[in-house]
Amino acid sequence: MKNILISNFLLVALAFVLDSTLGGSAHAGQMVSLGALPGGTNSFAADVSADGTVVVGSSDSEGEMVGTAFRWTVAEGMRSLGTLPGDDxxxxxxxxxxxxxVVGSSGAIAD
Incomplete structure (x- = not known):
């Protein structure tokens, strides 16, 4: 049985979106939910680019209790970066x- 403790996934990813990110829209300067990968419910934002247009972190996804790296932009939303071959x-x-x-890590869960 695989035992996993990932407390970071209890947080919903939020990012402070700068005026330039949303082009002066109604959401500029407010907290905006980044959502989660398809089928997921939780995500964690780890870093933001210097101009505030790109957010990276990790999200759960459909049927997965572990995280998958993501890259988020206003134009594309949340995009999975996947894992290395054989990793979980x-x-x-x-x-x-x-x-x-984007830099990060990928790994496998020990049985």
Missing amino acids: YSFADAVSADGRV
Whole structure:
């Protein structure tokens, strides 16, 4: 049986969205829910690009109790970054200032 304790997934990912991110929309300067990957209910934001347009973190997804790394933008929403071959989970820990490079980790759950 696989025992997993991931307390971070009790949080719903929220990000403070800058004026430039939403182009002055009604949500500018407010907390905005990033949602979760398809079928998931929880996500955790770990980092934001320098201009506030890209958020990275981890989310659960359909049928999975462990996390999968994501990259979020206003235009594309939350996109899964997947895992390395043979792994069960991944986390996006940081994003570059311009939002193009994401770093994190991927691993397998020991039986």
